[in-house]
Amino acid sequence: MMTHLDILVLLVVVVLIFSKLRSLLGTRPPMDEHKIRLSKENAEKLYNILMDEAKSQKQQEESTPQELVPQEELSDLDKTLKEIPNFNKNAFLKSAEKAFQIITNAFNKGDTETLEMLVNKKIFKKFQEVIEKRKNENISAETDFIGFDKVEITSAKITAQKNAQISVEFVSEQVNVLRNSENEVIEGDENYIQNITDVWTFEKALTSSSPNWLLVSTKKS
Numbered sequence: 001m002m003t004h005l006d007i008l009v010l011l012v013v014v015v016l017i018f019s020k021l022r023s024l025l026g027t028r029p030p031m032d033e034h035k036i037r038l039s040k041e042n043a044e045k046l047y048n049i050l051m052d053e054a055k056s057q058k059q060q061e062e063s064t065p066q067e068l069v070p071q072e073e074l075s076d077l078d079k080t081l082k083e084i085p086n087f088n089k090n091a092f093l094k095s096a097e098k099a100f101q102i103i104t105n106a107f108n109k110g111d112t113e114t115l116e117m118l119v120n121k122k123i124f125k126k127f128q129e130v131i132e133k134r135k136n137e138n139i140s141a142e143t144d145f146i147g148f149d150k151v152e153i154t155s156a157k158i159t160a161q162k163n164a165q166i167s168v169e170f171v172s173e174q175v176n177v178l179r180n181s182e183n184e185v186i187e188g189d190e191n192y193i194q195n196i197t198d199v200w201t202f203e204k205a206l207t208s209s210s211p212n213w214l215l216v217s218t219k220k221s
Contacts, residue, residue, distance in 0.1 A: 138181035146173035
């Protein structure tokens with residue numbers, strides 16, 4: 001099928017033919033008039049063919065249904081995430097993975113300074129109580145982190161105080177043990193890899209320019 005460009009080129013040719021014919025009329029000897037007339041008729045036929053082709057192609061294009069690009073409807077979760085300024089889902093999940101490991105290690109080591117920077121006051125108080133209890137009982141905790149099987153955002157909301165809260169499900173493989181003052185294992189198995197599911201909720205004010213999110217809730221599944 002002829003394209004619009006083909007039709008345009010041929011129309012230009014037709015126009016040039018007509019112009020040439022008009023310039024020749026009256027200058028040729030009478031013996032050439034029949035030949036000129038035949039050329040003009042052929043040019044008119046070509047012009048009509050091109051116009052019919054263009055008209056036919058236009059009608060076909062108009063009758064062909066246009067493919068509509070489906071617009072995927074956003075989920076409620078994605079709609080909420082879009083309300084968070086400069087939010088990047090992949091970057092957030094990578095940061096959440098790091099935060100999970102840092103907070104877990106800091107908790108086991110009793111590193112309250114690190115915890116205080118990464119969790120809110122309510123969670124910090126709970127962690128501090130457990131740390132103090134272990135310290136008083138001469139109990140140490142160890143976590144050998146193997147890796148993540150799953151890290152996924154499960155829910156998100158904007159609070160009345162204009163804080164964004166995002167809950168993340170972590171499914172990880174870990175080896176956890178508690179040891180007494182004699183370094184004996186009193187809980188857990190150092191040769192057993194546990195598959196653990198945690199759901200942590202992180203919070204940040206929408207107006208905050210800081211990229212940091214605070215841990216505000218933890219629970220086991």
